[in-house]
Amino acid sequence: MGKKSKRAEKLNLPLAIETNEVSERLEVRRTAKLYIGGAFPRSESGRSREVKLAKGGVANIAGGSRKDLREAVRVARIAAEPWAARTAMVRGQILYRVAELMEGRAAQFRDDLINHGASKSDAAAEVAAAIDRMVWYAGWPDKLSAVLGGTNPVASSHFVFTLPEPTGVIACIAPESSPLLGLVSRLGGILAGGNVAIVLASESAPLPAVTLAETLAVSDVPAGVVNIITARRTELLPHLVRHADIDGYDLWGCPDELLTEAEQGAAEHVARVARRPHGVKDRADAFDGERGERIDGITAFLEMKTVWHPIGS
Amino acid sequence: MPSDPSPKSAAPRRSPARAASGATPASSATVAPASSGLAGTSPWTYAPAPESREIVTIRQRYGLFIDGKERAPSGGEVTITYNPATEEPLAEVAKGTPADADRAIEAADRAYRKVWSKLHPRERAKYLYRISRILQERSREFAVTETMDSGKPIRESRDVDVPLAAAHFWYYAGWADKLEYAVPGRRPEAHGVVGQVIPWNFPLLMLAWKIAPALAAGNTVVLKPASTTPLTALLFADVCRQAELPDGVVNIVTGPGSTGMSIVTDPRVAKVAFTGSTSVGVTIAKGIAGHGKGLTLELGGKAANIVFEDAALDQAVEGVVNGIFFNQGEVCCAGSRLLVQESVADEFLARLRDRMSMLRIGDPMDKNTDIGAINSKAQMETIGELVASGVAEGAQIWQPACDLPTRGWFFRPTLFTNVAQSHRIAREEIFGPVLATITFRTVAEAIEKANNTAYGLSAGIWTEKGSRILQVASALKAGVVWANTFNRFDPTAPFGGYKESGYGREGGMQGLHAYLRSS
Known part of the structure; x- marks a missing residue:
């Protein structure tokens, strides 16, 4: 047993803090909850699921239900219009702010990944890439109309322009592997386009999504713009894809065996769908480097609006 | 050969009708009675001005166009396509079967792998320029055929459908060797074989909207025209032959x-494009779910044409009339809901009734005709059923008094007032010359009502205030917004819907994207 320092004595801290002997202090665990409308409710179903952590101990992950999902869609719909109405510059700044806050929580993100079985170096690389990916997206909102839209030189006396607008409420089935980088890579595109999101987090590795929710809650992303639900995907997906107030689905993380059902559900209300291109697998390196910088992550949920006006008196 | 419907026998005996209050149209601010009767003969009488059909030779029977050759359908069956203005048969057309589709896809697949994908993009461009030129050269032939097969006025097929179809090929021809500029930062690649299904309201124009960008992007095509309007697509097969387009690059299966x-x-x-009803679009989307195919859908609409109190009313009347009666209202982007500000509603409706009374309905081949024939008997019944529902649900109906031809499928232009947003005529796509009027008081109410639909294809705004145009245009959930104009189309301007009007765009650089995949 070491001797307590003067400072420790003054603060009456337990010895463990000074000596890194964890055993003397009981860790305060985090309750991993849902993130809906800017708040952190437990599932209304009262369910949770035990996940064993690689560093030892367990985490209880909230088991989101169909009703939680409906609530998330309700608050997302309310958040959609004000978020789309923010200027492109402000949306970009808010996404950059998310990156700033993620940087501050890098250690926790790394721990989450390690707890789900990643090696130290893989975890560090994924966290760094995820933060950089958010910065990449932060630069997009005020450039989309220049890159994707424009004025159209029609063969009549009209001034005609085409601009991208957000689709609305998008459900994102987050990639199962690459639980942080994959999530940020898809969610960033949805947000950069001015949409709001309901995220079904990675089922096997949900902790990074929980930490991201806690990061978003203290960022400037308005409540309801991102809603994150941890749940069993096979249970929620059939309801998610048939919810008529969801305008689009990012199915990059949809398990192959559920893809047909998911697309059929989306088709019933003419919802937009983004899915992995043929040959791209949901695996840990799917979003590494420039492969993950995909503008189609944004364009999948944009609507092009063309406006005509006559020229003349 | 089916009997030859001569313009004489097809020409309905028109007596253009005028409402009594329309003697000084648009100059009077007086309110016309809700349903003004006929007041004798109109001073505006027109002598018949029929377009000659000499230029067109419609054959007795048409086969499928597969691998550059005309083929009989494997099942040996045919269907008959009719002239909607006369109800006379025009030709027998092959009833393609799944076996024929298979053969066409095989030809398209082979053409893609062996020829089209190996061609220098510049050469692809030159084929498309050739097609555009041939369409221009044969434009009269196409316009007459289109009008005979679809019932649309010759004025429209001649001035809109055919020139725009040629313009689409011209526009996309130039893209063929510039694709990397359309998808900056990515490597553009063709999908391979594209399957396309098009509707009967703009048969040749929809073909051009589909085939031109598909070929420019380097795909090959299997296209199915609508079963009631196959003739211009089959005539287009002859254009492919004249252009010496490699066999199998375009296949047409009726x-x-x-x-x-x-x-x-x-x-x-690998990629599917469909234009048509929302219900068929949903069936297609479900049918290919999980297949990994690209899909674009251009579906129904229920556009609001919003007239604010400060609008130039006469121009707005013209725009509203063009918005709903262009192509008999058989237009997915038709301005089928008139939203008019309460303060000017009476005056506007009076002028609108005057203008509607002057519409000339009848022989589509007559160059003076404004409203031609409804495309099919089935569509006549659909329109009739929905109009009856409007009356039954309590909306007030008004139709100009005018003679309709005794033969052919013609529907009187129809104006409904006192329409509630819950009425079927305010919610469902009618696809006919039927306008439902709803009033509003404030800008916010106009936006709310305009967006109160499952569709989101187009919308119109009529006001002289520029800032209001931009405010309303950005608030409307519609893919095309026409301000102080309506029903304008151009190959450089993307067209397509929000919400249940589908997804993907046709026209412009954006129209190329669906036909390219980027790795």
């Missing part, structure tokens, strides 16, 4: 919807 389904669900078809 037939019923089930044949279309077997085209789009075939695993060799």
